[in-house]
Every structure is written in C-alpha cells, then in structure tokens.
Amino acid sequence: MLSAPHLLFVVVILIVLSPALAADAGDAAAMVALAAALRPASALNWSSDADPCSWPLVRCDPDGGGGARVTAIQIGRRGLSGSLPGAVANLTALVRLEVMGNSLSGPVPSLPSLSSLRTLFLNDNNFTSLPASFFSLLLNNQRGPAKLSGPIDAVADMTGLRQLWLHSNSFSGPIPDLSRLTDLADLDLRDNELTGPVPDSLTGLDSLWTVVLTNNLLQGPVPAFKNAARMKIDLLPSSERFCRTDAGDCDPRVNAMLSIASSLGYPEIFARNWPGNDPCGNTWLGITCDAKGDVIVVNFQKLGLNGAISPDFRLLPSLQKLLLSGNNLTGTIPEALTNLPSLKELDVSNNSLWGKIPAFRRNVVVRTEGNPDIGKDINPGKDGSSSPGSDSGGGSNKSYLIGVVVSSVIGAAFLVGLLVFCYSKRNKFCFGKSRLPSGIVIHPGHSGSEAEMLKISLAGNGLNGVFNGAVSSTSSGPRDFHVGEPSSMVISIQVLRNVTNNFSEDNILGRGGFGTVYKGGLDDGTKIAVKRMEGSSATGPKGLSEFTSEISVLTRLRHRHLVSLLGYCLDGSERILVYEYMPRGTLSQHLFNWKSEGLNPLDWKRRLSIGLDVARGVEYLHSLANQSFIHRDLKPSNILLGDDMKAKVADFGLVKHAPDGKYSVETRLAGTFGYLAPEYAVTGRVTTKADVFSFGVILMELITGRKALDNSQSEENVHLVTWFRRMHINKATFEEVIDPTIDLDDETLKSVLTVAELACHCCSREPQQRPDMGQVVNVLSSLAEVWKPLEPKLDDEYTIDLDLTLPEALQRWKELENSSQSVSTIGNLENSQSSIPARPTGFAESFTSAHAR
Numbered sequence: 001m002l003s004a005p006h007l008l009f010v011v012v013i014l015i016v017l018s019p020a021l022a023a024d025a026g027d028a029a030a031m032v033a034l035a036a037a038l039r040p041a042s043a044l045n046w047s048s049d050a051d052p053c054s055w056p057l058v059r060c061d062p063d064g065g066g067g068a069r070v071t072a073i074q075i076g077r078r079g080l081s082g083s084l085p086g087a088v089a090n091l092t093a094l095v096r097l098e099v100m101g102n103s104l105s106g107p108v109p110s111l112p113s114l115s116s117l118r119t120l121f122l123n124d125n126n127f128t129s130l131p132a133s134f135f136s137l138l139l140n141n142q143r144g145p146a147k148l149s150g151p152i153d154a155v156a157d158m159t160g161l162r163q164l165w166l167h168s169n170s171f172s173g174p175i176p177d178l179s180r181l182t183d184l185a186d187l188d189l190r191d192n193e194l195t196g197p198v199p200d201s202l203t204g205l206d207s208l209w210t211v212v213l214t215n216n217l218l219q220g221p222v223p224a225f226k227n228a229a230r231m232k233i234d235l236l237p238s239s240e241r242f243c244r245t246d247a248g249d250c251d252p253r254v255n256a257m258l259s260i261a262s263s264l265g266y267p268e269i270f271a272r273n274w275p276g277n278d279p280c281g282n283t284w285l286g287i288t289c290d291a292k293g294d295v296i297v298v299n300f301q302k303l304g305l306n307g308a309i310s311p312d313f314r315l316l317p318s319l320q321k322l323l324l325s326g327n328n329l330t331g332t333i334p335e336a337l338t339n340l341p342s343l344k345e346l347d348v349s350n351n352s353l354w355g356k357i358p359a360f361r362r363n364v365v366v367r368t369e370g371n372p373d374i375g376k377d378i379n380p381g382k383d384g385s386s387s388p389g390s391d392s393g394g395g396s397n398k399s400y401l402i403g404v405v406v407s408s409v410i411g412a413a414f415l416v417g418l419l420v421f422c423y424s425k426r427n428k429f430c431f432g433k434s435r436l437p438s439g440i441v442i443h444p445g446h447s448g449s450e451a452e453m454l455k456i457s458l459a460g461n462g463l464n465g466v467f468n469g470a471v472s473s474t475s476s477g478p479r480d481f482h483v484g485e486p487s488s489m490v491i492s493i494q495v496l497r498n499v500t501n502n503f504s505e506d507n508i509l510g511r512g513g514f515g516t517v518y519k520g521g522l523d524d525g526t527k528i529a530v531k532r533m534e535g536s537s538a539t540g541p542k543g544l545s546e547f548t549s550e551i552s553v554l555t556r557l558r559h560r561h562l563v564s565l566l567g568y569c570l571d572g573s574e575r576i577l578v579y580e581y582m583p584r585g586t587l588s589q590h591l592f593n594w595k596s597e598g599l600n601p602l603d604w605k606r607r608l609s610i611g612l613d614v615a616r617g618v619e620y621l622h623s624l625a626n627q628s629f630i631h632r633d634l635k636p637s638n639i640l641l642g643d644d645m646k647a648k649v650a651d652f653g654l655v656k657h658a659p660d661g662k663y664s665v666e667t668r669l670a671g672t673f674g675y676l677a678p679e680y681a682v683t684g685r686v687t688t689k690a691d692v693f694s695f696g697v698i699l700m701e702l703i704t705g706r707k708a709l710d711n712s713q714s715e716e717n718v719h720l721v722t723w724f725r726r727m728h729i730n731k732a733t734f735e736e737v738i739d740p741t742i743d744l745d746d747e748t749l750k751s752v753l754t755v756a757e758l759a760c761h762c763c764s765r766e767p768q769q770r771p772d773m774g775q776v777v778n779v780l781s782s783l784a785e786v787w788k789p790l791e792p793k794l795d796d797e798y799t800i801d802l803d804l805t806l807p808e809a810l811q812r813w814k815e816l817e818n819s820s821q822s823v824s825t826i827g828n829l830e831n832s833q834s835s836i837p838a839r840p841t842g843f844a845e846s847f848t849s850a851h852a853r
Helices: 004-017 025-037 086-090 153-157 252-262 268-273 311-315 335-339 493-499 541-554 587-592 604-624 678-683 688-704 720-729 746-762 773-782 806-818 822-830
Strands: 058-062 068-074 081-083 096-098 103-107 119-121 126-129 163-165 170-174 186-188 193-197 210-212 217-219 232-234 287-289 295-299 306-308 321-323 328-331 345-347 352-355 365-367 420-423 454-458 508-512 515-521 527-533 565-571 574-580 628-630 639-641 647-649 656-658
Touching: 025 068, 025 086, 193 252, 193 268, 217 268, 252 295, 252 311, 311 335, 493 515, 493 527, 493 565, 493 574, 541 565, 541 574, 587 639, 587 688, 604 628, 604 639, 604 647, 604 688, 604 746, 604 773, 628 688, 678 688, 688 720, 688 746, 688 773, 720 746, 746 773
Parallel strands: 068 096, 081 103, 096 119, 103 126, 163 186, 163 454, 170 193, 186 210, 193 217, 210 232, 295 321, 306 328, 321 345, 328 352, 345 365
Antiparallel strands: 058 068, 119 420, 287 295, 508 515, 515 527, 527 574, 565 574, 628 656, 639 647
C-alpha cells in the first residue's frame, strides 16, 4: 500500500498529466469568429489551430459533461481594432466579457442569449449603435463629435433599475413613463435635448432620492416631486423651456399645444421655439392668434414632423386653418377634427396617412393628395408596406421610439464611449451579497456571486481607465468622479446616512487622521464599513488626492488579502468610501490594546499567519498586479482582520504607482513615523523597498507586542527598530524581547528566531539589502530556508548607526541629504532592482514569487 507522500505524488502526477478539457464545439466556433473579427492577431496570440480554452486571456470551466464552456474573455486595452461579431451571443455560458480600451467599431451585438453574463465592459471604443434589446448598460460621454441620440423609451421596460445616468449625451424626445421603475433611486438626465413635460410617473416615484434634469428642453409646468422634502433635486427652471419659472399651472392654450405636440414626440423645434406661457406672443413657431388671444391658424408645414395627427386640436375651438402638409405623419385623420366649429381649411397633403377621410362640413377645404393609402380602410403597417399609424392619432412610431438610436451629422463617424454593463439578479450587490436599503446597487467591479440587479448609467466622461478628476456641467449640478469603471460604484449620500443611522456616534468603528469609520447595516443584516473623510485636510486638494487615489487603486486591484472597496460617494464636501466590513477590527487592537478591548492575546501561530497574509497582499501590490504599486503606510492599524482572523491590507490613500522601468518615484513625504524607511525620510524618494521596511517593523511588533514608537520607554529604547536590532545581536538575551503572552516551546522559539532574522533584513539600512516581498512570502510560507542578504560594504560612508536615537538618526539623514554625495545615494535607489539578491540558495526551483499565493 502506498504511503501518504507517495499517494500525494501519484495524485499530483495524474493531475499534471491529465489532458485539458476541450471547448464546446459551439463555443469554439464563436471564439474563432471573434478572433477573425479582431486585429491585429499578434495582439492576442490566439491560434485557430489550438483549442480556445488554451488561448491567453480566455477562461473555461467544466460543463459537467466532460467538456468545457468559455466563461470569461478579458481582452481590454490590447490595442485592438475590428468589431464585436454577433457570434459572441452564442457563448451562452459567458460570465465576464471585457473589451474596453480598444478601437472596436460597428454596432454592439444583441446579447439577450447570454443569460449568465454578469460583467460587460465595452468602454472606450468606437461602437456606432446599440440594439434596442440591450437590457442594461452604462454609457458615458463620447470621444467624438457625435453623441448618443434618439429617444430613451427602452428604459421604461427595465423595471429593475435603481440608478440611471444618461447625462451629457444628445438624447431627445420625452421622458418615458417610468411608473414601473419602482426601485429607481438616482436619476441623472442633465445635458441632453429631452423635451416635453416632466411626467407624473416620475414625480410620483416613492423610491427617488436624487433627480438631475438641468440643461434640457423640458416643457410644461415646473415639476413638483412627491417627496421633494427629502430629495436632492437639481433643476434650473431658467435652463429649460417651462411655461413659467415658478410653480403653477400653464395657460390652457399652452396645455393644448403640448397635448398636440405629444402625438408628434414633442419635437425639438417646438421646444426651442415655444417660449413662455403665451402662445399668442408672436414668438411661437407656427401659431397665429386673433386679437382676443385665440389660436386661429396652426401652420406646421414642412417641419419634418413624425408621428400622428392629434385629436386634441379640438381643444382650439377658434382654429380656422390647420396646415400639416409636407411632413412624415402617419395614422388616420382623427374624427374629432370634424367638430372644430370654425375650421375652414385642413391641409394634410404629402404625408403617409391612411384610412377613410372623415366627413367634414361642406365649407371645409380638405387637401389629402400625396398620401398613397388615404381613402383605404386598411392599416398599411400591418401589411408591411409603410409605417404604421394610429387610427386615433394617439401614438408615435413605436419601431422608432423603442430603440436607442445613434445618429451623426453630415455622415460623421459614430463614436460611443464608455459602455459598462452591470447586470445582476436577486436584489443584492451587483456581484456582491447585499443591497442598500434604498436600492442603490454597490458594484465592486468584479464577479463574485450570482445576482440579478440592473443598474444603468449613460453618463458623460472622458476616461481612459484612470482617474480623470471631477466633472461638473453646471454650478449647481453634482460632481461625477470617474475612476476606471467605478461610475457604477457611486452611492448617494442619503443611502449612506440611512445605513449609518445618520453617521451616529453609536456606529463609530474608529477615528484617524483622515476622519471617522462607521459601521453600516444593510437590509439583510450584512455589515459594511463607511469611511467618512473629515476636516479641512479631507476637503482640500490633499484630501481629494488621497480620496481619488484610494478609489483609483482599489478599482484596479483585487486580492484576497487587500480590503475590497464596494463603493464611494462624493457629494459637496463629503468624501466617503465604503468597504467590506472586517468584524475583528485592526491588528493594532489585538497587539497593543487586547486587554482594554477584552480580547485574547494572539498566539504565535496566528501572528505568523497574519504576517503571511499581509506579505501576500503587499507582494501582489508590488509585483503580481498589472501595475506595481507602493503602499507607503503599512502599519498594524491599516491591517484588518475578518471573522476567520485572516488579514487584509487597507487604507490605500497614500498609494503610489511605480511606473514600468522606474523603481522610485518623486513624492511628498507621507506615512507614519516609526515605519518610514530611512532613505524615504531623507530623500523623499520611495521604492517598493520602503514597504518592505515597514513590513519588517510590523514583524518586530508581532514578535514583541511593542509599538514602533513607544514613548513609555527610555529615550534609547523609544524606537523599536533600533532597540530590536540591538537586542537581536545578543542571542542569549533575545528571548527577553519576545512578547510574554506567546507560549514558547522549542519549536515556537525556532520559528520566532527565524522571523526575527527576516525582520532585521527587512529593516536593513540600505534598500538593496532588503528582500523583495516575494522572498518574504517564501520565507514565511515555508520557514524552511532563511533569506540571506548580500554582505554590506564595511566602508559604506552612508551607513547609519542603528544605536542612534531617533532624533539623532533623523539629523544624520538630513546631513546626508545635504552632502555632496547625496546624488550617489539617489542613484543607488533608482538602480536598486539590479542590487536585489538572487533567490537564496536552497529554495526549491519551482517555488517562486508567483506560487502559493
């Protein structure tokens, strides 16, 4: 019988030698079609001779029948051109599709068959149109002269919507009936060309918290929202075409003309040329009145009107001439027109009307020539011979109104910008586990669980996948932050007030220099952490920079040992971040305040596990993410613990991006004294090795239970690193520095000594003498081999005596900064990569930084 090690070896060999599952035949064909539609082929390295499940950037999962289905395609920002073929709709198991940041053109295919789709990123391309059946989307302002235009009727059927942003486009026509969108909380329609009155179906929605309508062509009375007292409403009557600038009803003649215009889709030409509350003021297009102020002539000839003839012309009893020739009117001539007592002339020639001509009085001149189906008692729309109409004139062309039409001027290319889709199923986080009480979806930007909640934003921006600052179209309008794909992460301030009991003192989890963290409770009992930046530093440029930095980083980074950003809010001076809730608090509480907090001290096994979790999170930041990031503020209060005591790194407000090929960046000094690497404090230049230094300090704290700076100690022992290094030299007395709450046995002591040696290497004076985080992870995960640094140069003139007190050390570093040799020091920092020691002798060849993470 095989022993356990032999059995494990056999299992591993069988796994390695097992053939990969082949893609479903239908999926394979669809992937080949997709590859053929994209250029250049070299950008993807997809070979039609190989199974698509083996292609880079493609993920397949077993289908349960011995095959595999394509579940994810992530080809964003690959410099691709071409189109997105309709064959993509055949990938019915697809969960995630990312093609953002390319130059794809043509129409976006209809994707209703992709019932498993949870994430769709199409932003920053040149798509030309959207299918009417596109069930949900997030659309931002376009990169070219042609913006999205046409009606927005399709959203009326999206009954699961909770947030809808269509601002900064060229959408036109009326706001549709939104009465079925009973969960809609946040609506932004500003900076479009929407016409017609604000419908009662919108003003009466109980779920609404925020409405932004400024800078359209809205008509009728100033809207009165049912819940205006608790809502945030952004609407400037002077920027619209309302009949009056204050609340109140419109003149009956205005109401009559708007009712007539409704059957024509509230044409823009009327909205722009029907000002004020008096149709007889000699400024209303197509309207002539008599001396008494009654409308006697309506002349809408050759205005390019679409739709039907409204029966509400009957509301103009003094009307003598109705001239509608030379348009694109459909349907029938309403019977109600025969009851106009003063009518003398009706001209509907050269349209697309059909049906019998009503019996007008003999003295009425009726002109109907140029309507091929006039006089025929049939609806040509049913035969497919022409556009459908309405026998009552009560509706417009549905085939035109239902879609989202993209048009351009003088044949210009249509450019569609940021299109991000978030579609989920069970009134929960879009890819998460909960939803906020008001129904605003928090969208962390990555798949995580089954859900089915719709959220749409067709908003204006100009991003390229990074933070672009604030955009405000009007002085009173809200500001929109665009970070990567986070517009679907925006949460209203009202929602956050609700979940934190209006930022109650009872909900406070902690306070820091940035502000206060509150505990929030969702409907289903799920907890979230709400970080509210406070004070002048938070609302000033520095606070805004840290706020945007954190959003920018966390929307691009996902790792099990980095805290997850769930959403954010920017409202006036409010800067708020929403995170997953970590119920066990901070490492600082468990190390330094465990008695006062009523906690049990951490045993060594748990401390070692926490150290490894943090190392893996920081390693990901430094080298395993798509870009390299430097945290700059690693410390126990920025390490959070979950129910299982697994650790996650938090607080990314000071993170810096390390550009490719450059391992140090110019920056202002930031971070926390006691954790700052000496070269960072001196020169203000920071590398990933500054994080390694901070991590070394954390390891020392895990071993000793002491803070990095402890003012309760004598002056020579205030600085933990100095004291620890001095004590570590004397192996005989080193046990005295170990936290007395750690239960020491021979095996534990050996492990502690190993970690102590690693901590000293991490806190080496020179950055090139420190390990990288991959090597740290190797040591902590195995504790079998100890990383060995290069031998330091004994004659190094920049060596600093670690027995110096902290003030003396800082003074020495300042002197070095001003010395003539400081340029050489900086040069060494920039070239620190070449000085990093190779993998220590004895490490398994197969065990590298990318393994066992």
